[in-house]
Amino acid sequence: MLVSYNWLNEYVDLNGVSADELAERITRSGIEVEGVDVLNEGIKGVVIGHVLEREQHPNADKLNKCLVDVGEEAPVQIICGAPNVDKGQKVAVAKVGAVLPGNFKIKRAKLRGEESNGMICSLQELGIESKLVAKEFSEGIFVFPHDVEVGTDALAYLSRNDYVLELGLTPNRSDCLSMLGVAYEVGAILGNEVKWPKSSYDVSEEQASNYISVKVEAEEDNPLYVAKIVQNVKIGPSPLWMQTRLMAAGIRPHNNVVDITNYILLEYGQPLHAFDYDRLGSKEILVRRATEKEKIVTLDDAERTLSSEHLVITNGTEPIALAGVMGGLNSEVQSDTTTVLIESAYFKGTTVRRASKDHGLRSEASARFEKGIDPNRTHEAAERAAALMAEFAGGEVLEGSVEVNTISYEPKVVTTTLSKINSVLGTSVTASEVKAIFENLKFEVVEDNETFTVTVPTRRGDITIEEDLVEEVARLYGYDNIPTTLPISAATPGVLSTYQAKRRKVRSFLEGAGLLQTITYSLTSKERAKQFAIEDGKEIVLAMPMSEERSTLRLSLVPHLLEVVQHNIARQTHANSIYEIGSVFVGKEGEELPEEKERLSGVLTGLWHSHQWQGEKKAVDFYVAKGILDGMFEMLGLTERVTYRRAELDRLHPGRTAEILLNDDVVGYVGQLHPETLKELDLPETYVFELALQTILNIETEEIKYEPIPRFPSISRDIALVIDRSTPAGDLEKVIRTAGGSLLKEVRIFDLYEGDKIAEDKKSVAYSLRYYHPDHTLTDEEVTKVHEKVLTALEEQFGATLRS
Known part of the structure; x- marks a missing residue:
């Protein structure tokens, strides 16, 4: 809703409050002012x-x-x-x-x-x-x-020396879709009275009932219909002040008659329509539901096909307007119009909404009918329009109105108490303050022993229960004035569970490492449901899927992450490092419902980092993916419990894939997509991982203990071992750490050699071992003794020999 500051000042005294200050006060009362437009800014x-x-x-x-x-x-x-x-x-x-x-x-x-x-x-x-x-x-x-x-x-x-306030109204505040409605709101904020416009005119001796009759068949859709007749109008431009007010509110001027109906719509919030009486084709107005496939040509010169769910205004036989939405071209007010029929009606919001949606016609009128108008203003708006047409179009208003009135509306009566208000808001407002707030809102209120019985005017259809009255007190009292308190029952503040805290740390680590979080669908196709799954399970298929592509609950997150990468690469984003934490659904034989388990998955492809100035580039490889997971396990305190084991998994490269074990149980994998899979998906070299996050985060870990920086020097020994090619280097490292005992603090592999001077079925793996003692400087004898144990253990278990 666009509100002219100068126009608003005609209905309620703004006391010299600036437009910006008024916008701030309206916002603080619960209706957001999205902006203040200075119309003459920069001119x-x-x-x-x-x-x-x-x-x-x-x-x-x-x-x-x-x-x-x-x-x-x-x-x-x-x-x-x-x-x-x-x-x-x-x-x-x-x-x-x-x-x-x-x-x-x-x-x-x-x-x-x-x-x-x-x-x-x-x-x-x-x-x-x-x-x-x-x-x-x-x-x-x-x-x-x-x-x-x-x-x-x-x-x-041109009325450009003005400010326009843009109100961001919620659907329940349809009362502020009019200047008078906003005036009531501002009057309550400032404590001022609202001045209503006057509607006076000379009445012709002729009766309106001699010219028109009104019949309503669809009384539920249209319980109130008022028709007035104005003769001898002269079509021309409306007054300049009216045109400029319409333009400030976002409405284009047309002519004096049409502009008056739009002006009343803005002023009262009551949509009106003006028919050319002589083009009606009859002396009858019949309101009914349309028949199936019935046609109407609306004011935008479009032929529209109606259904029985649409309400139409007819001349007894053919439609002349789509009720509450748009008039018909056959009864349009034109330059030669001399007699005008003014329609002011109350149409059911859901009926108008259906027609507006079906025909793609969203108008200022339909928006107000959909949200609800004040039935008490329907007659007043018609009288005001007739008065303005008499004044600015030279018309003669025929006596009386022709109407059908079956509407039943009574103001809501709602009760609340001072104790209820103060207990809900945590305030200590007095009974006199509460009563003053209701009176400023122009609500009829009766107080009896701190109990307030409020008669809510029909313009405020959003107030129906006691809590609504409490809200009115809160926003007019001032949200900023409500003290900050904790609920009485809140003995301790809420905290994250251990699992939630760990999951948050995982997200933080991965994002710190350069991965971006994604969220994908839980539904996939039956063909892809089991692809890349850690755990096999029964597929859970929807009974009524939206499509085959979204018919089955997923057992892995990886397929959808690969879809994201495909989408990005197709849009020239070639470096992708993404992850997702989400649920998979593992079906069990004999059970109707699946078991929901949380997984962590990631996909990496393209350059891992690039420094153009230094000419450095590093593409993603297996060790980048593994390194990210190693860092995460270290952050979780699981480094010593996690191991990697070479694996051959479906759709993954057989030589660049590893299972991840936690306490010797498989909890995931990391590896490169198989070349055939890459070709199928049209992807470059891509690495993926998936972990059973629920299992990993539920493992209890010891508290982190402080370990002082060594005060004494360490001793390093390098060894190059000749072993069978099939022996995993990780198995050697396990034996080295076990045999090295407490003095061995660090084991690092630094070389792998296969080729000349090494048998074809052998390889050379070199390790650097670092020993130190926290309490004294180690002697060569102490280190040699432990180091010999390491070499002996390697020889006994793997037949390893030192490379000469």
Whole structure:
């Protein structure tokens, strides 16, 4: 809802509160003001000018040479390209030195050899959106009424010396979809009265009932329909002040009759429609449901096919409007219209919403009907429209209205107590403060022994229960004034469980390592459900899947992560490091429901890091993926419990894949995709991992203990072992660490050799071993003794020999 500050000031005294301060106070009361637009921002030096002479530019077919009085000693010559500029017009002129939107400064210039001292402006050039400019001025300059004063501020006549507040309304606050509704809200905030507009006019002796009859078949959809007749109207432009208010609210002016109906919509929140009475084709209005395949051509010149779920206004036989949404072209008010039928009605919101959705017609009127209007304003809005048409269209209002009224609406009566309000809000407001808040909202309130019985006006359909009254007190009392307290029952603050804390640490570590988190579907196709799964299980297929691609619960996260990588690479993002923590669903034979287990999966491809200046590039490989997991296990305190074992798994490279074991139980894998899989998915070299996260995080670990930095020097020994090619280096390391005992603090592999001077079935693996004692400097004898144990153990278990 766009609210003009100056217009609002006519309904409620703003006490000189600035637009920005008012926006802040409205926001603090519970309705967010999304912005304040200064309409004349960045514009100066624009005045009313009078075109005294106009002639064709001697050197240009599309330019005009105009002599313009701008209120100074002598008129000035201005070259103008607008096709509609003419002698005798009052126009907006940006004088030399003026500034227009976009910091466009007006200077003296020569156009095709003729001097130009200023610029005759269109509304678009003054910052008004093209879609809001009336059609007659959309491709040329704006022409003011003749009674405007030359040399005065043009922006003042255009009501651009104004501020527009944009309210971000929630669906329950439909009462603020009108200027009067906002006035009630602001009046409650400032403690001021609301001034209603007056509706007075001279009544013709003729009766409206002699011209029209109204019948409603669909009473549930339309319980209230009011029709008024205005004769002898003269179609023309509406008053400039009305046009500018419509434009400020985002509505394009058309003519005086249509503009009045839109003006009332903004003022009262009651949508109206004006029919050309002489084009109705009958003296009857019949409101009914449409028949199947019935046709109507709406005001946008589109033929629409209706159904029995749509409500239509008819002339007894054919539709003339789609109720609450848009009028029909066959009854449109046009330049020759002399008699107008004003429709003011209450339509059921769900019926209007259905028609609006089915036909893709979202209008200001339909939005208000959908959210709910105040039935008490339906008659008042019709009277106000008739009064304005009499004043600004020269019409004669026929006596009385023709209506069908079966609506039943009574104001809600809701009760609350002071103790309830204070206990919910944690405040200590007094009974007099609460009563004053309800009175400022213009609610009828009766207090009896700190019990408040509130009669809620029909404009506030959102208030139906006691808690709604408490909310009204809270927001008008001021959310900032409500003290900060903990609930009485909160003995201890909430904390993460051990599992949750570990999972958060895992996320933090992986993101710190450069991986990005993703979230993918839990549903996949039957063909991919078991791919890359750690644990085999029965597939769980949906009874009514949306598609075959989303028909089966997943047993692994990896297939969907590979889809993400495919998507990214197709969009030129070649380096991908992603992970997901999510659930898989393992079905058990004989059980209807699957077991839900949490997994951690990741996919890496492309460059791991690149420093162009140094010319360094490193592509992702097996050891990058393994290194990330090693760092995570170290962070979780599981390094000594985790081992890797070469494995051959489906769809993974047989020589670059390892199972991950925790306490000798398989908890996952890490490896490269098989070349055939890469070709199938059209991916470059890609590495994946998946872990049974639930198992890993549920392992109890010892508390981290402080270990001082060694005070005494260490001794390093390097060994190169000749062993069978099939012997895993990790198995050697286990034996080395066991045999080395407490003195051996570090084991690191630094070389692998296969080739000349080594038998074909052998390989050489070199390790660096570091020994130290926390209490004294080790002697060569102590180290040699332990080192010999290591070599003996390697020889006995693997037949390892030292390479000479």
